[in-house]
Amino acid sequence: MFFRITAFILLAAYAFWLSYRRFQKSPAFNRTKAGRLSLDAYAVWAGRRLASIFASGGRPAFEAADRRLALIYPDRTLRWVVIGLAGSFAYLAASGLVFAVFTTRGMFGIPLLLHVVAGGLFAACLAAFAILRAKDNVSGPESFVIDRFTLRKFPRSLPPELLRPVLFWVFVAAGLALAVTALGSMVRFFSFDAQAGMIDVHRYSALAATVAAMGFFDSVFLAGDR
Template sequence: MLFTVVSILLLIALNMRLTFGRFVLKLPEPERKISAENFKKYIRWIAGWKFSFLKLKTWDRALDYLIKWARKNYPGWTAWVFYALALCYVYLALSGMFFAWFVKRGLYGFPLLLHVAAGALFAISLTIILFLKARDFLPEKVGPEAAAQEKLGKAGFWCPLLKKNLPRIYLEAVAFWVFVVAGFLLAFSTLGSMLPYFNYPAQIFFFHVHRWSALASVLSACLAIDVMIVE
C-alpha cells in the first residue's frame, strides 16, 4: 500500500513538474511564473492531450521521433541495443507497476514469465548501453559540457539547493546514472532471489529492493525522456 501511494504520488508529481515546466516554456517570457491562472491553463493544456493521445498519428510521430533520436545517438548496430532496451523497459515498467498497483497478489502467470524474459534482455542491453554511454556522463565530460551549455545560455533547470540555474547536462547525468544504478539493483535483486543462498528475510529484502529500485528507475526514465530525448 505504501509503495502504491508513494509511487503514484511521485510519478504524478515528477510528471507534473516536467510537463508544467514545458508548458511554462511555451508561454511568453513575462508570463512564465507559478500562478493559479497559469496552473488552470496548464490543466486545460494537459486535458487537451487526451485527444492527441487517441490519434494514431500522434503515436506514429512519437515513434518516428524516437527512432530518429536513437539513430542520431546510437549509430549502427547500437541502435538495436537501444530499441531492445526501450521495448523491454516499456513492458517491464508497465507490467511491474500495473500488478504492483492493482493486483494484490503481485505479478504472476504469463505476465511474470514475460517479465522475467524481458528482464534478462533489459539487463544485457543496459550493460551494453552502459559500456557505450557511461563515458558521456563521467565527471570529466559533464564538467566541460556544463561549462559550454552555460556559455551558450542553454535552458537549464533551477536547483533549489544551490539556488541557481544549472545546465541541463547535470539533469541528464543524474537521469542516466540513477537509471543505471536502479537497473543494477533490479538485476542484482532478481539474481539474488534466484540463488539458493538467501533465506526468507533476504528474499523479502530483495523483493523490496526490486520494487523500490523499479520506482527509481521509472522516475529516472521519465526524467531522461524529458531532458535527453524530447527537445
C-alpha cells in the same frame, strides 16, 4: 501499503512537474498570466499533445520519434540497444508497478513470464548501453561549482551537462540493483527472509529507475539536443 502510496504520489507528481515545465516553455503558457498556475490552460495543452500522439493511428508520432532517435544516436547498433532497453524497461515498469501499486497479489501467470523474459533483455541492453555511453557521462562542466545558492535551486540549477550524467548513472545503478535482486530472490542460496528483503529492494530500485528514466527521457529525448 506504504510503497503503494509513495510510488503513486511520487510518479504522479513528478510526471506533472515535468509536463508543466514543458508547458511553461510553450506558446500556450505565454497567453496566460505570467507567473500564475493555470491548470485550465495546462489541461487544454496536455489534451492536445495527447491527441496529436494518437492522430492518424499514431504514425506521425512514431515517425517523429524515429527521426529523433536517429538524431540522438546515429550509430545503428547503439540505436537498437536503446530500443531494446526502452521497450523492455517500459514493460517491466508497467507490469511491475501495476501489480505492486494496484493489487495485493504478487505477479503471476503470463505477465510474470513476460516480466522474466523482459528482465533478461533489459539486463543485457543495460550492460551494453552503459558500456557504450559511459564515456560520455563521466563528468560535468569544469566551471560548475556547488554552493548554497545552487542547492536551493536544485535540480533546476544543474546544467544539462551535469544533470543528464546524474540521471544516467542513477538509472544504471538502479538497473543493476534490479538485476541482482531479481536473481537473488530466485536462487536457493539465500534464506527466505533475505529473499523477502531483496523483493523490497527490487521494488524501490524499480521506482528509482522509473524516476530517473522519466527525467532522462525529458532532458534528452524531448530536448533540443543531447
